[in-house]
Amino acid sequence: MSTPHSRTPAHKLDDVDRRLVRATQGGLPLVPRPYHQLADQLGLPPEEVIARLRAMLDSGVIRRIGVVPNHYALGYVANGMTVWDVDDAHVDTLGEAVGRLDCVSHCYRRPRRPPMWPYNLFAMVHGHSREEVETQAARIADLLGPALRARDILYSSHILKKTGLRLTESASGER
Numbered sequence: 001m002s003t004p005h006s007r008t009p010a011h012k013l014d015d016v017d018r019r020l021v022r023a024t025q026g027g028l029p030l031v032p033r034p035y036h037q038l039a040d041q042l043g044l045p046p047e048e049v050i051a052r053l054r055a056m057l058d059s060g061v062i063r064r065i066g067v068v069p070n071h072y073a074l075g076y077v078a079n080g081m082t083v084w085d086v087d088d089a090h091v092d093t094l095g096e097a098v099g100r101l102d103c104v105s106h107c108y109r110r111p112r113r114p115p116m117w118p119y120n121l122f123a124m125v126h127g128h129s130r131e132e133v134e135t136q137a138a139r140i141a142d143l144l145g146p147a148l149r150a151r152d153i154l155y156s157s158h159i160l161k162k163t164g165l166r167l168t169e170s171a172s173g174e175r
Contacts, residue, residue, distance in 0.1 A: 013061065016044070020052055021062075028065070071105075076126040078155065080133040082140060083119035085112070085150040091121055094144055098123050101143075103136040118150055130155065 013021070019042055028034040035053075039046040056062040071079070086094055091109055098121070099107035107123040123140060127133040137153055 071126050075128055078127040078130045078133045080125050080153040080155050082123045082125055082137045083152050084121040085118040086121045087147040090147040095121050
């Protein structure tokens with residue numbers, strides 16, 4: 001389960017770090033040795049590219065480096081954000097357990113917005129059908145047990161392009 005990060009990273013980005021972030025923010029090159037290709041592109045040794053990325057990961061500047069598959073292309077066409085009203089005394093522990101389930105791609109806690117929105121736990125479930133998503137939601141409900149007070153499933157109606165923060169350079173050269 002993830003929560004919003006409030007810490008300030010100790011790692012200070014220099015110009016080379018910024019060039020590296022800009023070069024990778026659209027994804028790594030799809031080649032057998034992506035870090036070597038980045039190194040060639042940036043005029044750096046591959047070991048420096050890897051060390052800089054590791055330092056940014058360790059400090060929290062970069063949260064993770066990972067594959068983001070197109071789940072629709074893999075046949076997962078039913079995508080349901082399951083929303084749960086879970087007793088606050090148990091939501092963190094139960095949210096961690098929900099987040100570890102294979103059927104959950106991401107899980108997080110958010111504040112309720114009463115009276116219209118009583119839910120404080122969110123878990124994205126992907127399935128080949130709505131029936132599969134509902135079966136997985138029932139599994140989550142069983143896991144939440146007596147701490148569960150209400151729930152719903154919000155299904156995606158279309159694909160949204162997802163991207164993270166993009167570093168840009170202003171016309172004056174400021175970053």
